[in-house]
Amino acid sequence: MPRGFLALTKLKHDKPKMKIKKKRKPKTLQTSIEQDQDSNFAFNLKQTSSSSLTHLPIQPLGNLLLGPNCRTNLRDTGLGNLYRLPDDLLLDILSLLGATDLAGFSTASKSAYVFSSHDPLWRSLVLSNFDGQFSFIQSWKCTYISSLTGKPPSMLKSLKIANFYSDYLFQSYLCTNMEFKSEWLKRDNIQRRRGLSVEEFVSCFEEPNKPVLLEGCIDTWPAIKKWTRGYLLETCSGTEFAVGPVKMPLEKYFQYSESVQEERPLYLFDPKFADKVTQLGSDFDVPVYFREDLFSVLGKERPDYRWIIMGPAGSGSSFHVDPNSTSAWNAVIKGSKKWILFPPEVVPPGVHPSPDGAEVACPVSIMEWFMNFYGSCRDWEKRPVECVCKAGEVIFVPNGWWHLVINLEESIAITQNYVSRRNLLNVLDFLKKPNASVLVSGTNDRINLHDKFKNAIDAKYPGLINQLKLKAEEKAAKQKKMTFWESAADSNSGGFKFSL
Numbered sequence: 001m002p003r004g005f006l007a008l009t010k011l012k013h014d015k016p017k018m019k020i021k022k023k024r025k026p027k028t029l030q031t032s033i034e035q036d037q038d039s040n041f042a043f044n045l046k047q048t049s050s051s052s053l054t055h056l057p058i059q060p061l062g063n064l065l066l067g068p069n070c071r072t073n074l075r076d077t078g079l080g081n082l083y084r085l086p087d088d089l090l091l092d093i094l095s096l097l098g099a100t101d102l103a104g105f106s107t108a109s110k111s112a113y114v115f116s117s118h119d120p121l122w123r124s125l126v127l128s129n130f131d132g133q134f135s136f137i138q139s140w141k142c143t144y145i146s147s148l149t150g151k152p153p154s155m156l157k158s159l160k161i162a163n164f165y166s167d168y169l170f171q172s173y174l175c176t177n178m179e180f181k182s183e184w185l186k187r188d189n190i191q192r193r194r195g196l197s198v199e200e201f202v203s204c205f206e207e208p209n210k211p212v213l214l215e216g217c218i219d220t221w222p223a224i225k226k227w228t229r230g231y232l233l234e235t236c237s238g239t240e241f242a243v244g245p246v247k248m249p250l251e252k253y254f255q256y257s258e259s260v261q262e263e264r265p266l267y268l269f270d271p272k273f274a275d276k277v278t279q280l281g282s283d284f285d286v287p288v289y290f291r292e293d294l295f296s297v298l299g300k301e302r303p304d305y306r307w308i309i310m311g312p313a314g315s316g317s318s319f320h321v322d323p324n325s326t327s328a329w330n331a332v333i334k335g336s337k338k339w340i341l342f343p344p345e346v347v348p349p350g351v352h353p354s355p356d357g358a359e360v361a362c363p364v365s366i367m368e369w370f371m372n373f374y375g376s377c378r379d380w381e382k383r384p385v386e387c388v389c390k391a392g393e394v395i396f397v398p399n400g401w402w403h404l405v406i407n408l409e410e411s412i413a414i415t416q417n418y419v420s421r422r423n424l425l426n427v428l429d430f431l432k433k434p435n436a437s438v439l440v441s442g443t444n445d446r447i448n449l450h451d452k453f454k455n456a457i458d459a460k461y462p463g464l465i466n467q468l469k470l471k472a473e474e475k476a477a478k479q480k481k482m483t484f485w486e487s488a489a490d491s492n493s494g495g496f497k498f499s500l
Helices: 061-065 080-084 088-094 098-107 109-115 119-130 140-149 167-177 198-206 224-225 229-235 250-257 278-282 294-300 366-372 376-377 425-431 451-458 463-476 483-490
Strands: 009-011 020-022 043-044 192-194 212-215 238-244 247-249 268-270 304-310 317-318 327-334 334-342 360-361 385-390 395-397 403-406 411-418
Touching: 020 088, 088 109, 088 119, 088 167, 119 140, 167 366, 198 212, 198 395, 224 403, 229 250, 238 250, 247 250, 250 304, 278 334, 294 451, 317 360, 317 366, 327 334, 327 385, 327 403, 334 411, 366 403, 385 395, 425 451, 425 463, 451 463
Parallel strands: 009 043, 020 360, 192 212
Antiparallel strands: 212 395, 238 247, 238 268, 268 304, 304 411, 317 403, 327 395, 327 411, 334 385, 334 403
């Protein structure tokens, strides 16, 4: 929505409850603490939110436009000639400053103080200056001061700010502090199966490239019972894991994750966890449905393929397609995750991939996508596949499917990307694209991966590639290729149908 347009949003405080480019799509908002029956525009703030609307220095622009008097926006008067810059551009410029210069800018005016106090700016400074060797305290600004001085920061004094209006900064506040709306959890239209044979999985889901949620297939994993916080801290003592752009010991990450409240929480996402802590690799095994993994012919030269994932509520992955045209499975060990999936031919609303697929522009955060775009999917003929995957459940993500995942509570999961006979040709085609050096991920040898993989397959499985090509040609000759949604809607096709 262009700047200056008005959408009324009401916040309810009466019920306390529990290479991708990020672009914010600002809405012009007006705040109110009134009850509102229109769930499209009603939000609850988290019980832990320390700020109330009466003390919040930043207000949405709609409050200025509909105010009883024509007031001056402190945001503009305090920036001098910089007031002409959009908020996101101004913050991009401030992100180029070091801590000393940023602190110096904050003394120029109250408006400069508000912008220079934007916590994501200080998060970048902490991560770039202290790597993962920090202890999170209250906010990223406090954490920076503490990490620099070696002492807990004294109480930071806040300036009294009034009449500051900014949609961009307010939406960041809103996405940080609003609760996940119950209506975003209502739709669950994925196929759920228990006791499925491998043959049924292949014929009903893997070959037609359809997602499915599998129940009961990891009940025997030791990790289900063993992976408590205490067990992980003891077993992983002294080991650093990949967390965003840095590496952190598990105890520091847990300290961060249990106290942080921010729009985009850091996600522990480590591809080498089983090599670092062999016991973790012994606490689970690959579900029977996914044991044919042809990338294994490359041995240690295979791209990154499995990860341990940990994060607090609100953390997750924004819309993406899994690397190298692989399929994937994701098993939740603790917690629960909300999934949104779109088939390859449907680009999710608010997501803008480049023509060559090398870059994707999407909303700044997952909460922003839900707030600004989720509702539009209700009227689509091709609605997304949705579910909540709980502890002990596994979701199959077919190759090429767009998907978004958000943790509804503190969660731990294992995910693995793999190549079977069903998607081998897709992977080979992907690896030999002209811009493979940009698209291929998880390996240092992107250009030669296709030849290495193909030669290894030919050596171990002579004739397999030709057999698969012949089978694909015969299938294409027999029938018109149908999209997932066409087959799902055609009762004569033998495909299943969603009840939406």
